[in-house]
Amino acid sequence: MYNVNEKGFYGEFGGAFIPEMLKPNVDELRENYLKISESEDFQREFHQLLKDYVGRPTPLYFSKRLSEKYQTQIYLKREDLCHTGAHKVNNTIGQILLAQKLGKKRIIAETGAGQHGVATATVCALMGMPCVIYMGAIDIKRQAPNVARMKMLGAKVVAAESGSKTLKDATNEAIRDWINNPEDTHYIIGSVVGPHPFPDMVARFQSVISKEVMKQLKEQSHKSKPDYVLACVGGGSNAAGIYYDFLEDTEVGIIAVEAAGKGVSTGESAATSQLGRQGIIHGSKTLLMQNADGQITEPYSISAGLDYPGIGPMHAHLYASKRAEFISVTDDDAMQAGWELSQLEGIIPAIETAHAFAVFKERKFEPDDVVVINLSGRGDKDLNTYMEYFNL
Ligand SMILES: *Cc1c(COP(=O)(O)O)cnc(C)c1O
Numbered sequence: 001m002y003n004v005n006e007k008g009f010y011g012e013f014g015g016a017f018i019p020e021m022l023k024p025n026v027d028e029l030r031e032n033y034l035k036i037s038e039s040e041d042f043q044r045e046f047h048q049l050l051k052d053y054v055g056r057p058t059p060l061y062f063s064k065r066l067s068e069k070y071q072t073q074i075y076l077k078r079e080d081l082c083h084t085g086a087h088k089v090n091n092t093i094g095q096i097l098l099a100q101k102l103g104k105k106r107i108i109a110e111t112g113a114g115q116h117g118v119a120t121a122t123v124c125a126l127m128g129m130p131c132v133i134y135m136g137a138i139d140i141k142r143q144a145p146n147v148a149r150m151k152m153l154g155a156k157v158v159a160a161e162s163g164s165k166t167l168k169d170a171t172n173e174a175i176r177d178w179i180n181n182p183e184d185t186h187y188i189i190g191s192v193v194g195p196h197p198f199p200d201m202v203a204r205f206q207s208v209i210s211k212e213v214m215k216q217l218k219e220q221s222h223k224s225k226p227d228y229v230l231a232c233v234g235g236g237s238n239a240a241g242i243y244y245d246f247l248e249d250t251e252v253g254i255i256a257v258e259a260a261g262k263g264v265s266t267g268e269s270a271a272t273s274q275l276g277r278q279g280i281i282h283g284s285k286t287l288l289m290q291n292a293d294g295q296i297t298e299p300y301s302i303s304a305g306l307d308y309p310g311i312g313p314m315h316a317h318l319y320a321s322k323r324a325e326f327i328s329v330t331d332d333d334a335m336q337a338g339w340e341l342s343q344l345e346g347i348i349p350a351i352e353t354a355h356a357f358a359v360f361k362e363r364k365f366e367p368d369d370v371v372v373i374n375l376s377g378r379g380d381k382d383l384n385t386y387m388e389y390f391n392l
Helices: 020-037 040-054 064-070 088-101 115-127 137-142 144-152 167-180 198-206 208-220 237-246 313-320 331-345 351-357 380-390
Strands: 060-062 073-077 106-111 131-136 156-160 185-187 228-232 253-261 277-281 284-288 324-330 370-374
Touching: 020 040, 020 088, 020 167, 020 198, 040 088, 060 208, 064 073, 064 331, 073 208, 088 115, 088 185, 088 198, 088 237, 106 115, 106 167, 115 131, 115 144, 131 137, 131 167, 137 144, 137 156, 144 156, 156 167, 167 185, 198 208, 198 237, 198 313, 208 237, 208 370, 228 237, 228 351, 237 253, 237 313, 237 370, 253 313, 253 331, 253 351, 284 313, 313 324, 324 331, 331 351, 331 380, 351 370, 351 380
Parallel strands: 073 370, 106 131, 106 185, 131 156, 228 253, 228 370, 253 324
Antiparallel strands: 060 073, 277 284
């Protein structure tokens, strides 16, 4: 009901709305991704790398002090402890293995804040595959440390100089590259966005998160399943990962946290479910922030990873069907929540992740509720923003 159907739709959202010239590439992927990723060989290699290279399973940690403060049972799924510091590598490992099995020799990706570029460059170094990362010229200036990381990992970073010189322009360049190199190149998309089968493929690779939660919770708590799973949503991959095995079990509440930026009605926001209407972005029908003429409006959030004008089609459907509760959190509330987690548990979260923790100020839970939060990434990359904000 809530997962993708055989046509690539989540309810009315999803599909593959792509230019004719891209069709052979997407068709090849669609026809092969399940056969390959569900094969025994693939699963063995995937889980071996997740264990030995990424460091999985990541711990499920009962957050004693946060639980005391908010009078409910809070568990943290520690994706911040993955190699490279966030969940994104679960997906890039899966996709590069798939690319190899398809006989591809070259990897491309686009990146905005640089996190997906780093996760992609990492697995290309691991596999010895050439890697080209497209990035808006403005983002290259704004995200210098991540550009340096990608270069150090052996990737070629290509500046997109057209349009607003940000993520959307980098995406256009990557699509052009893929159209020109259909035989030997795989395009690694970094979230549950893009044309079918990308959202489903990425969700499946990230679903290792909810599979681990299910097992760990049985061992560690008095309940066999959570009352709520909770995550921040940019494109929606870390959220899809922690929701995945609970989607059809409506006894498990699903909470999605979006970035309100300076406030939902200030014009500087990224709260797509509140501000978006149906539209097409990156080949997928979904909720999209746009003006009356259908032009995509620039999103804003203090966190670069949530600064995206759409959401994945799975999340658009979870919103429209009311399966998930959507909450939006301002920059200020997220920064305070990041501070609080650091002080109460000794964990400095990524600012994306900090948004999820701000929920406890917005919403009450029962004392017996088990709430599992996806701690999607660590805050090292955001230290400059924390320093400026808190005058450290
Ligand atoms: C990229 C990123 C996000 C947002 O992406 P999703 O696809 O929505 O998960 C969230 N948290 C961290 C730490 C990230 O790096």
